[in-house]
Amino acid sequence: MAKIVVVTSGKGGVGKTTTSASFATGLALKGFKTVVIDFDVGLRNLDLVMGCERRVVYDFINVIHNEANLNQALIKDKQCENLYVLAASQTRDKDALTQEGVGRVLTELANMGFEYIVCDSPAGIETGALMAMHYADEALVVTNPEVSSVRDSDRILGMLGSKTQRAIDGKEPVKEHLLITRYNPNRVEEGQMLSLEDIHDILRIELIGVIPESEIVLQASNEGLPAIHKDGSDVSEAYKDLVDRFLGHERPLRFVEAVKPGFFKRLFGGR
């Protein structure tokens, strides 16, 4: 039985695509057959972050409109055995997504034996975002430690609770997880960022992970490599922790304490 996970946030630029790429990769590295779908029709990015942009021939919209079949559109990841990418169309817009079409593709993917289907939602609360969340079983709500992002995540949580198929059918609600990205404990301490407690106080859903603010993320996406592959970096470790927690393992929160620059660092002004 495939599990559908939407990565969503409301606000743009908070790290949905970065998270979708690393999270899906992490699940695949654990041996699960995983597909990650870009719902950001018209502004496709996931293929760039996954480093497969040159191999996109058919996309998600082609499959929805029966212009290609899934086998033609699924792009096999180069690094990971069990990982596939379904790219968005760059030439169409969000209205090309239909609820029936999305539902049909998700069912077909489940029938192909995919265990996890990760839906990378576009920003906003319009068709694209609604389609990405509609059939979700679980949701990763990506939030930055700032007021506007928290507000938008709150809005998305409201929609997860009312607009999804599970909500409409009155079934068990979508399982919501809070993922805080771009967290910088030093800046929290200086009062420039909201703290974990502040964010939790507003959103009040279970915190599944904290991804620290890091240059690695930008580097990785420029290289077309999911950040989780940057072994040894704190971002990679934090994403691996996220995947473990998602799979039900206990992992202590890391990278959430402020680090004082050491004596030598202060002396020599290193970064």
Place this chain on the structure above:
Amino acid sequence: MSSAAPGLTAHLFEVKSAQLPLVTLLLKSTHLNEVANELQQRYGNNPDFFAGDPLLIDLCVLRDSEESVEWSFLLPLLRRYHLMPVAVKGGNPKQMQSALQAGLAQADEATYIRADAAGQTYAQAAPAPEPELLPALIVDKPLRSGQQVYARGRDLVVLAMVNPGAEVIADGHIHVFAPLRGKAIAGARGYTDARIFAASLEAELISIAGVYRTSDKPLPANVQGRPAQVRLQAGPDGEKLVLEPIN
């Protein structure tokens, strides 16, 4: 305005100007028996439809008629339907004079809220009849940004947080047994005794019967983030919101 004798410290009364929302009856016939029949047809099953609404009688249609209005018949008839005739407008001098003698004020300057839709004015001024006891609307899920709940004609009880960007609205009181961070609008149809109760008052906006306050003006320290109630108090400069901690 006041011209009390010097040295007198307390006035026994004050005269103030006020405005009153009215229901208007546009009278189209002086055959009052027929009017009575029609009233019976339309509101006979529903004698409490007008809950003591003050009434303006508009005679503009009958202005050119020679007939006079039989006030001694019409006024008791209207009162039977819980309408309180207070004023008259639009009639010819003879009709207006007789109305004055019947105890009605002249209100020729009164205007409709919607000039061309008298029926709509009725609908606005006279709320639909409601059962005697409408139990409070209970919400036990968090209200998140963009969500809105309206307890029409009753109280609202919210057992989970009301987040910034969410709105809770009630015609009666609002009780929030969790942090109230969004907008709370009690007494939405003008009930001035409505109150807002919150386990932790952090609202963006609070309003009772149209008198409101935004968080632009910070809440007083003794209620901010604490259990508190908000009510409306009439004072010399009009009504104002009173915020009090609940211990």
